[in-house]
Amino acid sequence: MKFFHLSDLHIGKQLHHYNMIAEQRDILGKIVALAEREKPDAVLIAGDVYDTPVPSAEAVSVFDEFLTALNDLEPEVTVCIIAGNHDSAKRIDFASDILAKHRVMIAGMPPLTREETIRKVSFFDAYGEVCIYLLPFVKPSYVRNLNDSDITTYDEAVRLVIERENIDTAKRNIIVSHQFYTAAGREPETSDSEIRMVGGIENVDTAVLEPFDYAALGHIHRKQKIGRVQNRYCGTPLQYSVSEAGDEKTVTMVELLEKGSEPHITELPLTPMRRVRKMIGHLDGILNAAAEDNCHDYVSITLTDEVEAYQPKEKLEQVYDHILEIKIDNERTRKILEFSEEEVESLDPYDAFVTFFQEMNGRAMTEDEDNVIRTVINGEKEVAE
Numbered sequence: 001m002k003f004f005h006l007s008d009l010h011i012g013k014q015l016h017h018y019n020m021i022a023e024q025r026d027i028l029g030k031i032v033a034l035a036e037r038e039k040p041d042a043v044l045i046a047g048d049v050y051d052t053p054v055p056s057a058e059a060v061s062v063f064d065e066f067l068t069a070l071n072d073l074e075p076e077v078t079v080c081i082i083a084g085n086h087d088s089a090k091r092i093d094f095a096s097d098i099l100a101k102h103r104v105m106i107a108g109m110p111p112l113t114r115e116e117t118i119r120k121v122s123f124f125d126a127y128g129e130v131c132i133y134l135l136p137f138v139k140p141s142y143v144r145n146l147n148d149s150d151i152t153t154y155d156e157a158v159r160l161v162i163e164r165e166n167i168d169t170a171k172r173n174i175i176v177s178h179q180f181y182t183a184a185g186r187e188p189e190t191s192d193s194e195i196r197m198v199g200g201i202e203n204v205d206t207a208v209l210e211p212f213d214y215a216a217l218g219h220i221h222r223k224q225k226i227g228r229v230q231n232r233y234c235g236t237p238l239q240y241s242v243s244e245a246g247d248e249k250t251v252t253m254v255e256l257l258e259k260g261s262e263p264h265i266t267e268l269p270l271t272p273m274r275r276v277r278k279m280i281g282h283l284d285g286i287l288n289a290a291a292e293d294n295c296h297d298y299v300s301i302t303l304t305d306e307v308e309a310y311q312p313k314e315k316l317e318q319v320y321d322h323i324l325e326i327k328i329d330n331e332r333t334r335k336i337l338e339f340s341e342e343e344v345e346s347l348d349p350y351d352a353f354v355t356f357f358q359e360m361n362g363r364a365m366t367e368d369e370d371n372v373i374r375t376v377i378n379g380e381k382e383v384a385e
């Protein structure tokens, strides 16, 4: 079987203050055109369909158009969708029984009770059955009622949900999942457009993906494999942060042949309406570099002139119509930066808290409060020592 693997559409997302809905409608149209050409059996969408749990009417209608266009294709395409951490499970699930009749399979929530299992979709080709497991974003709190043990980590939660499926590894199996996967501690390469949790608590080890012949992953916005080639993040269809300037975005196309053979992975390039670009240099040079193929792009500009120009923003806006930010990097700004770093380092935790408390509450601490914070800080010091 042949399928497209997509994720992290983030429909409705804004880049700095720019609304990207036109770019999103355009890129989804290009994905439909690729589907028309390549004729995949299925399109898998590994979470973060929308950028927010309550998407705008405009965002919903862009996704609706995309599903309708895929549904109109000949031969028939099955669309499999899971909820990501940005989606509302309930909203994504809306009308899912009716949509299933039109070969749009949606999983908003992982199994919540002992009776429930992961939603599964079957395909048949010349080599037999392919089972696609649709596992939406899992949090430890979601799976609390699945057994008696106390699940506290993301790794345990995902492991529990997968292990209770009794997956038949004689068949070919695919999982669609939206988590922060790490391969024996090695993290995927991230960008600035993902929301990360502090302290690595969301990590799930790729060992749980072993029963699957392909893992169609979402959550990380840069395309890459994690661990073995069968575990793949396909990345976003558009650049969603300045840190993704220069990243090429693609549709991952996968062909699965007989059991045991490696999946055949092809990256189909996507050309956006506007690219994200970083431009660094003197104001004159950046103004002169404006050309038909970059003046409508999203640009992050860093000016390095030592003698700062008068009203650079106004001048730049005359030639670039989608400026994300203008930064200045010269002797003066580097000095300010160094100075503020020294300031931060020189405050000890107690003084830092006193300043913070005063700023937040508009008053000094009482003696009792002061004692509490001293105890906490001293306790921490003992632990550290």
Ligand SMILES: [Mn+2]
Binding pocket: 008, 010, 048, 084, 086, 194, 219, 220
């Ligand atoms: Mn995402």
